[in-house]
Structures are given as structure tokens and as C-alpha cells.
Amino acid sequence: MAKKKALQPGVGKLLDAWVPPDEAGDAIGCIATSFTFNAAFFEEECLGSFIGLETNPTDDGPAYLIEREDKLAKLACAAVLVDAHHCRGTRSLRWDLMPARLPGIQHAKVTLLVWSGWVRLIIGSANLTEDGYRRNLEVFGVLDYFDGGEAPIGCLTETLGFLRRASSYSRPSSGSVTPAAKRWDDLIERVEKDCADWGVAAADLKRSGVRVHPLFIEPNQGKAKSCFAQLVSLWPGSSPALSADVVSPFFDPPEAANQPASEIWELLRKRGEVSVGFHVTAEDCFDAASVDVGKVLLHAPESLTKSAPRDSATVEMLRVMPPDGRPLHAKGIWLEDDRWLIYQIGSSNFTSPGTGLGKRSNLEANLVYVIDGKRAAKSRKAADLAFPKSESVGEDEQRWKPLPSEDGEGDLLQKTLPVCFGDAVFSIDSNAGPIVTLEFTSSQVPAFSIDAEGVKGAWFDSVRWAASGSPMRMELPWSLSRPPSGFDVRLESDTATSWWPVNVASPDALPPPDELKDLPLEVLLEILSSARPPHVTIRRFLKQQAKIDSAGNVTAVDPHKRVDTSGFLLQRTRRLSWALRTIRERVQRPAATVEMLRWRLLGPVGVLGLADAIIREAKSPDESNFLLAELTLELSRVKVQHMLGCIPPKQHREEIQKVIEALRTRVMHTNEGGPVNLNQYVQSVFEAVKS
Known part of the structure; x- marks a missing residue:
């Protein structure tokens, strides 16, 4: 059984944040978002910590299934919104898996944990995978809300609105409400109602040495809502910052005009000496046949060094030195002058889609800590601990080896289903018994075949759908004892398959173990x-x-x-x-x-x-x-x-x-x-x- 551990500022284990505080009360529900995803890790580790499982699937077998069923069945909602390219995995239908389909990618990493006496908001850089939680160097922020708490209530309210908008990308058509989306919305509505008086209002935050604000990037919002524009509005000083530091494992490709590298200078003073440091991963060149042997291969484009707008503006390249050789996955922007510090952490890579520039913005979520260095020295120290340690790389040592973009097509796990494939829902009909309802949003659907685990041959295909009159809603009997958590869908002559997640119409429809x-x-x-x-x-x-x-x-x-x-x-x-x-x-x-x-x-x-x-x-x-x-x-x-x-x-x-x-x-x-x-x-x- 996971034991409660204090969440220390600066450094910590992300999975510990899923463990309920002593005063939390009963688990009510949780919703989360992720880009890449591992269903087994989320179910066994994340949800297991949230509901306080005392058993594990490896050692306890049937007892684990019984305890999991007993505790998950009591939740009002447990759901994950995952980018459609990574939304797959066999799982218990006690929690919902919702694919997000949008022009860019669903890249936000937000977790909302709700207990009867406590609400915890986690925003960071880590995907819901074992790498994200156990191997990578990540960054995250935790805000706790309870009666008498001092977390900024506006941050929770804005995040709830973002989560409601984010779930719209999982709905087959504008305005439609699937059973999973309704559970998601109902939990948000409950938090809005129950937590209205928890936390500190914006007016009271002005007297604090630390303020926290959410910073979201959403598709089709334009440059005025980019992270740079939002950081300008949050900067508290009477004049702009003196320096900026950027940490990111991914950047715009070398052949592209590096818009973020140009925009970062707009956050700094227009006269006098200013500087930007780019903290990136790197590797030493050991190839004896290379003329660059002994140099440092920086995982970034050379365009970063050419972005300085004037002679008194300097660029420094720094090599992140992660502890224990952990892969860097943290992202952040650090702005400061002699008094003020702003530290943005979260999911936004230093790319055009990640920062809200260009035509194809991602869905991103970040926290911005605004710290008065004269009044909050401890918080300033905690921010220093949270920023990755780096060492400068001299100009003569610099060589360039950018990493493929994290959101590039080559990294995507699966093809996405066309939008004409809507929701797939498992339910129990009082007369027909277990059924799976497939919804289509158009009569123009490409040829397809659907494979189901435990079923030989195609479970359903476009030929049978057309023979039934191509209905928008197709109800099919389900004969296996175990409800399906999803289907492999093959379109026309494609060799790759897409995953069509199945969610349950109502928890009452699920048979017990x-x-x-x-x-x-x-x-x-x-x-x-x-x-x-x-x-x-x-x-x-x-x-x-x-x-x-x-x-x-x-x-x-x-x-x-x-x-x-x-x-x-x-x-x-x-x-x-x-x-x-x-x-x-x-x-x-x-x-x-x-x-x-x-x-x-x-x-x-x-x-x-x-x-x-x-x-x-x-x-x-x-x-x-x-x-x-x-x-x-x-x-x-x-x-x-x-x-x-x-x-x-x-x-x-x-x-x-x-x-x-x-x-x-x-x-x-x-x-x-x-x-x-x-x-x-x-x-x-x-x-x-x-x-």
C-alpha cells in the first residue's frame, strides 16, 4: 500500500503526488490528460495510488482484481484524455479512455485528483508512462485545495475551464456529449461547486511573495495568446526582464524559421545588456573518423545562436547535466531581473506549436510561478532546485545534432481514425443483453474491418454495415464474457491499424470479476x-x-x-x-x-x-x-x-x-x-x- 509522503518543493517523485493526503477523505474521481500513454501503468500505478490499492497484479492475482473492482466502482469518474495517435491499451472499463483529435496534438499533462475533502491539481511535463514517471528528468507543480487552504482558487477555476474545452476534442461532433464526456463534465461541475470557497482569491494574492498562474496554449488562438504574450502580461516589474533561460529537449527543425527563438527576446529589455541561455541535451563526439571528435553535439538547431537582435544581446548554450543520466523531458522558461523571477513549467516545448505560434498550435498546459525575490527567498531557492543543472558549452566546442520533433509524424504510434468514426460504447440491454454501440458521424466511411480480442476473423466490417443501411448508430451483440476495451480498425488497404477505444454507457453495465x-x-x-x-x-x-x-x-x-x-x-x-x-x-x-x-x-x-x-x-x-x-x-x-x-x-x-x-x-x-x-x-x- 502506498504511504503518504510529504511533497517537498524543489525535488520529488511524481507518483507520490497521486497518494491521498491524510485529511483527503474518500476518493471521488480523477481526470488526466497525456500525449503518450501506457494504460497498464496508469491503471496499476497511478490509479492504484489514488484509490489506495493494497494489492498488486503481479503478486496478488484475484485479490488485486477484487480490490480494484471494489474501489474503482465507487468513483464518480476516472478518465484520461490522450492524443489520438497514442490512445490505446487493454484496460478495465471502470475508467474512460478518450481520444483527442485536433489540428496539432494533445500535448497537455494535467491531472485533477478529487477526494471528498481535498482537490489536488498537478501540471507538468510528464506523460502518463513509466518513462515519464520513473526514468525521465521532468518538472511538475502541485496545488492543493481544501477548506482553509491558501492555493490560488483562480488557477483551479481556469484549469477546470481548460479541461472542459480539452474534452471537446474527444467528441464525435460539435456539441455532442458521449457517456465518457458527461462523466468528465460532471466531475468538473462538482469540483466547481464544492471548491468555490476553497483557496485564496486573486485580490489576496497581491500581498503574497509568490503567485501562481496557469498558462494554456490552444489551437486557433493566434499570436496574442502565445506563451510569450501571456508571459509579458504576467511580468510584475516596471520594466522587462534582464535575462531569460530556456530548457527544452525539442525545438523547431533546423530548416524552419525559428519563431520562438525570435520571440524570447521580446520579453527582455530593448536597451543595454541582456542574455538568453538555452539549456539542451548533448552528447560528446567520439567518432575518430570525424573532424568534430572531442566536440559537443548539441541537440538543438544552430538558429538559436543567431537569434540575438543586437550586439549587447548575448546567447549562451548550456548542456543539461541530468542526475543519474536521466533523459531530459522537462520544459521551462525562466525570466528574471534584480528582484523578480518568473518560471514557466509544464508541457510546452520551445517549438512553434508548443508555444502557440504558427498555424498549428498544440493543446498545452503550464504553470507560471511569479516570485518576489525580496519577499520569498525560500520559494526562490525551491525554483533553483527545480531548474535542471547545466554547464556552459563554449562556441568553439559547439556542434549541432537536433533531435526529431517529439510531435513529428515519425514518432506517432498509430494511425488515427477518421472523424467519421464516433463513439464506441458498451452497455447492457434489458432484452438483448450485452451490446456494443458503434456511432458514425457520416455515411461516407472508408472501407474498414474491425478485429476484436478473442474473436476469430473480422468482428465487424463495412460490408455488413452497408448491408444494414449504413446507419449512424449500429448496435451489435457482444457474446464474450469480458467487455471489450477497444478494437483494432483497419482502413481499406492499410497495413497499420487504428485503435477505437470502447467506454461504458454506465458503470452498472459492467459485470463483476x-x-x-x-x-x-x-x-x-x-x-x-x-x-x-x-x-x-x-x-x-x-x-x-x-x-x-x-x-x-x-x-x-x-x-x-x-x-x-x-x-x-x-x-x-x-x-x-x-x-x-x-x-x-x-x-x-x-x-x-x-x-x-x-x-x-x-x-x-x-x-x-x-x-x-x-x-x-x-x-x-x-x-x-x-x-x-x-x-x-x-x-x-x-x-x-x-x-x-x-x-x-x-x-x-x-x-x-x-x-x-x-x-x-x-x-x-x-x-x-x-x-x-x-x-x-x-x-x-x-x-x-x-x-
Whole structure:
């Protein structure tokens, strides 16, 4: 289990920022954005830290699946917006994967973590990959919001607006709202409502020695919204800065006019001595056959050195010396004079698309720290620690070996689907069962075939789509037990495939893991009456059901066949009665999300899971009816208390009433014949608890 660690300014581990603070409360939801992406890393490491998983998939197997299901099912939203070129990966449908398709690329790296008493905003340079979080030299900023906190509330508000706009690039058409996008928007709306009074207002920030502002780059906004224009507006001094330092692993290609290199000088004073330092990665030239042996190959274009506008403006090239030889992936712009310092960190490379210049801007997110060196010496020191250490490279040593652009076509993992392919959604139809709905935004779709994991041959193709009349919405039955997390789509004669992510219409449509299906009543009673997490009880139960052969090998068997339930209810009536009271206490606890409450009520280890186990294992319909009536009585006695950050008591009670009606239906199915007095008792219970 990940333990809480203090987030120290200057240097830290990014994954630690996903661990909830002690005062955070229940996990409600998280949304994140990334350029490149690793689904397994995000699910196991990032989400695992956020929800506090105590198990891991390598060592704990079924227990991990059970705990993951139990905790993810309680979230209102868990979603990632990824550039369409990298948006793929097998995953749990408990979280949404949303492809961003835009003229440039989705390059922002923003994470919003929401607990019932705490909101954490992370903006930085790291993609949601193992390299980004464990290997590269990255930079990130963390802002915490809670009642009485001092983080700038305007920064959170502006970022929420950016995230709402960013998700629009995942929608098949303008104004459309997919199920995943609605969950994304609903979480943002909840944060806007719950956190309106958290943090410090802009007027109060003027007295602070440190101010923080978001800086976003979005497509089609023009030069007036470039990072340079925004930095000019944020500079607090009465005259422009004296010097600038730029750190970036990527730049405009050598053959292009280097617009960012020209614009950086516009941030500095127009007279007197000024300087710009470019901090880049480099390598030594060891090729004995080269005339440049012993020189330094700078991973940057030579045009940087030729950008100085006058003789009193100087350019310095510096070689970043990352600790432990880590690859540089951090990006930043540093401006300062004798008093003030501005440090921009985030996703923006020093390229035209990354800084908002030119016709094809990216989607980028940055934080700008404005520091008064006279009033915030500690913050100034922390900024120094966060800036990569470098050493100057003399002009006679400089040779040039630019890296391919990070957002160049050669680096992209997959082809993107044409915009005519809309949303793919998994759901459960009450009559047809599991279905996958494919949406198309146009009748003009290129020839395609769709492959699904576990299905031989093409699962669906354009021939069958055309034969169905080329509908904008195609509903297809899904016969496999595991819902699909996405499809490989091959267009016409292309050899490469594109990934079409599948999201779920509603979390209620997802089947539980096999380990949670039809659990024996004995196990459910232990789970519901125990203070231990469910996965601990089930893991012990599964171990007990393993059969050891004469050679000492352990072979798993069907756990339900290993449980002798004969006489079970009669022997354990007292325990069952006590468990019912415990269930009432569990159900009436305030719930941070409606999903959390529904998992308690409708989940496989919830109230209806217990009711179904009672029906399966009762010796007669009479016993089943009596115990379901007792369960209903306990639910009717629930007293819900109002708690800030939780769903309202009225909604809480409405969800409970739905379960009572479901129990009534189960009794009606089995309540045929039997003792008159028992039938009268059961009937009287349900009459008394009518809504």
C-alpha cells in the first residue's frame, strides 16, 4: 500500500503526488490528460495510488482484481484524455479512455485528483508512462485545495475551464456529449461547486511573495495568446526582464524559421545588456573518423545562436547535466531581473506549436510561478532546485545534432481514425443483453474491418454495415464474457491499424470479476460484518478452497462446490441477524458518490448480492421470504445523516427505496404457497415500508 509522503518543493517523485493526503477523505474521481500513454501503468500505478490499492497484479492475482473492482466502482469518474495517435491499451472499463483529435496534438499533462475533502491539481511535463514517471528528468507543480487552504482558487477555476474545452476534442461532433464526456463534465461541475470557497482569491494574492498562474496554449488562438504574450502580461516589474533561460529537449527543425527563438527576446529589455541561455541535451563526439571528435553535439538547431537582435544581446548554450543520466523531458522558461523571477513549467516545448505560434498550435498546459525575490527567498531557492543543472558549452566546442520533433509524424504510434468514426460504447440491454454501440458521424466511411480480442476473423466490417443501411448508430451483440476495451480498425488497404477505444454507457453495465460472482452466503456474511476490506476476506476464502494434491501442487477448484450449505441458515440464524444490523450501519454511512452507495446496495458484495445468496442457499422459499423481509426491515430503519461533500440524504434514501422494491420483486417470485402466518408477516413488512 502506498504511504503518504510529504511533497517537498524543489525535488520529488511524481507518483507520490497521486497518494491521498491524510485529511483527503474518500476518493471521488480523477481526470488526466497525456500525449503518450501506457494504460497498464496508469491503471496499476497511478490509479492504484489514488484509490489506495493494497494489492498488486503481479503478486496478488484475484485479490488485486477484487480490490480494484471494489474501489474503482465507487468513483464518480476516472478518465484520461490522450492524443489520438497514442490512445490505446487493454484496460478495465471502470475508467474512460478518450481520444483527442485536433489540428496539432494533445500535448497537455494535467491531472485533477478529487477526494471528498481535498482537490489536488498537478501540471507538468510528464506523460502518463513509466518513462515519464520513473526514468525521465521532468518538472511538475502541485496545488492543493481544501477548506482553509491558501492555493490560488483562480488557477483551479481556469484549469477546470481548460479541461472542459480539452474534452471537446474527444467528441464525435460539435456539441455532442458521449457517456465518457458527461462523466468528465460532471466531475468538473462538482469540483466547481464544492471548491468555490476553497483557496485564496486573486485580490489576496497581491500581498503574497509568490503567485501562481496557469498558462494554456490552444489551437486557433493566434499570436496574442502565445506563451510569450501571456508571459509579458504576467511580468510584475516596471520594466522587462534582464535575462531569460530556456530548457527544452525539442525545438523547431533546423530548416524552419525559428519563431520562438525570435520571440524570447521580446520579453527582455530593448536597451543595454541582456542574455538568453538555452539549456539542451548533448552528447560528446567520439567518432575518430570525424573532424568534430572531442566536440559537443548539441541537440538543438544552430538558429538559436543567431537569434540575438543586437550586439549587447548575448546567447549562451548550456548542456543539461541530468542526475543519474536521466533523459531530459522537462520544459521551462525562466525570466528574471534584480528582484523578480518568473518560471514557466509544464508541457510546452520551445517549438512553434508548443508555444502557440504558427498555424498549428498544440493543446498545452503550464504553470507560471511569479516570485518576489525580496519577499520569498525560500520559494526562490525551491525554483533553483527545480531548474535542471547545466554547464556552459563554449562556441568553439559547439556542434549541432537536433533531435526529431517529439510531435513529428515519425514518432506517432498509430494511425488515427477518421472523424467519421464516433463513439464506441458498451452497455447492457434489458432484452438483448450485452451490446456494443458503434456511432458514425457520416455515411461516407472508408472501407474498414474491425478485429476484436478473442474473436476469430473480422468482428465487424463495412460490408455488413452497408448491408444494414449504413446507419449512424449500429448496435451489435457482444457474446464474450469480458467487455471489450477497444478494437483494432483497419482502413481499406492499410497495413497499420487504428485503435477505437470502447467506454461504458454506465458503470452498472459492467459485470463483476468471476471471483465476485455468486459468492456463498457464508463469505458474504463475513465480508459484510467484518471491518476488513472485502479483498482480504475473499483472498483467504479462495486459499481455503484450493486443493493440494499428493505432490504438493495447489489446484484451484470451484469455490461454490466446496461450500456445504446444508442446514446453513438454521445453524447461523443469530449470526445472520447480527449481520443484517451491520449491513444497516454500512448502508447508512454517508457516501461521497452515488456510485459508492450503489456499490454498497447493488454490487456483488452489497445488499442485493446478499439477497441473491439467501435465495440460492435457503432450504425453502419460506426461509428465503422471511430473511428477505428481515433485510428489508433493516433497510427501512436506515437513518442518513447530512455530511458536507456527500450525496444529499434525500437522494440516499431514494436509492435505498429502489433496492427495497427490488427485494419485493424477489419475494413475489418465490412467495407461492407456504404458511399463511409467514406470508402475512412478509406482506405486512413490505406494506409498512412502501415509499
